[in-house]
Amino acid sequence: MQARDQGEQMDVSKDIVWHQHSVDREMRERRLGQQGCVIWFTGLSGCGKSTIANALDVMLSEAGRATTLLDGDNVRHGLCAPPAVLEPEHGAEFAERFGLGFGAVDREENIRRIGSVAALMASAGLITLTAFVSPYRRDRDRVRKIVSQAGRPSDFVEVFVDTPLEVCEARDPKGLYKKARAGQIKQFTGISDPYESPESPEIRLDGGAGESVDEMAGQVKAWLVEHGVF
Numbered sequence: 032m033q034a035r036d037q038g039e040q041m042d043v044s045k046d047i048v049w050h051q052h053s054v055d056r057e058m059r060e061r062r063l064g065q066q067g068c069v070i071w072f073t074g075l076s077g078c079g080k081s082t083i084a085n086a087l088d089v090m091l092s093e094a095g096r097a098t099t100l101l102d103g104d105n106v107r108h109g110l111c112a113p114p115a116v117l118e119p120e121h122g123a124e125f126a127e128r129f130g131l132g133f134g135a136v137d138r139e140e141n142i143r144r145i146g147s148v149a150a151l152m153a154s155a156g157l158i159t160l161t162a163f164v165s166p167y168r169r170d171r172d173r174v175r176k177i178v179s180q181a182g183r184p185s186d187f188v189e190v191f192v193d194t195p196l197e198v199c200e201a202r203d204p205k206g207l208y209k210k211a212r213a214g215q216i217k218q219f220t221g222i223s224d225p226y227e228s229p230e231s232p233e234i235r236l237d238g239g240a241g242e243s244v245d246e247m248a249g250q251v252k253a254w255l256v257e258h259g260v261f
């Protein structure tokens with residue numbers, strides 16, 4: 032699709048018009064010698080998303096690739112902060128409107144914001160790794176659409192870190208499952224809130240098979256090599 036056509040398609044209203052920049056995605060990718068994409072890790076809290084994404088980030092960086100890593104806990108300190116973090120600086124009304132918790136709509140908005148940021152980063156030519164629980168299929172599918180429309184359909188790679196709940200709960204590095212079982216955290220994914228497993232992820236990692244973090248990160252890297260991303 033011509034850039035101009037794509038821009039016109041993206042005009043959300045008559046008053047907000049897509050601006051076409053001189054340095055386009057192709058030029059950025061050519062300079063970096065790679066294609067931007069989004070490697071989207073999803074799974075229960077404690078399944079290994081952050082650790083595996085981090086190990087993959089190290090592997091790719093050491094190989095000279097330009098990468099970035101967006102992580103749930105970190106992003107919820109800034110872009111998707113909860114109301115309590117926003118209130119002192121911005122006031123109660125603002126915090127209520129824009130702060131995000133863990134209700135279904137809040138998670139939807141969390142993933143929408145991150146999806147848009149990830150698409151922008153991929154458009155800058157970066158191999159963009161993300162690690163979010165992202166429990167709802169519809170939200171993940173929407174990100175797939177955003178990323179694909181901003182680039183190519185193959186730019187979104189869903190990685191399901193399929194670790195059984197019992198394993199995640201036994202790890203419990205932050206003590207959150209214990210609190211959730213005790214009723215101190217409401218709407219906790221896997222305990223009192225749903226997790227909708229991906230039906231056909233590009234990659235499924237078996238987190239219950241006793242494989243090491245590096246082995247799993249290596250599986251993702253191998254897939255990227257095999258599919259010409261890396």
Ligand SMILES: Nc1ncnc2c1ncn2[C@@H]1O[C@H](COP(=O)(O)OS(=O)(=O)O)[C@@H](OP(=O)(O)O)[C@H]1O
Binds near residue numbers: 103141163216
């Ligand atoms: N109710 C509830 N449910 C799930 N997770 C919770 C909850 N409350 C806090 N936490 C902690 O927040 C991290 C998940 O944030 P995400 O932004 O990835 O969640 S989501 O994608 O919007 O569902 C998650 O981090 P990870 O353990 O890294 O997945 C938890 O540490």
Ligand SMILES: Nc1ncnc2c1ncn2[C@@H]1O[C@H](COP(=O)(O)OP(=O)(O)O)[C@@H](O)[C@H]1O
Binds near residue numbers: 078080082202247
């Ligand atoms: N493949 C693995 N084998 C053993 N332990 C793992 C593995 N992957 C992650 N862990 C451990 O499990 C815990 C949770 O991992 P983490 O990456 O924080 O999960 P998530 O980001 O999905 O919440 C950490 O203590 C981490 O060291």
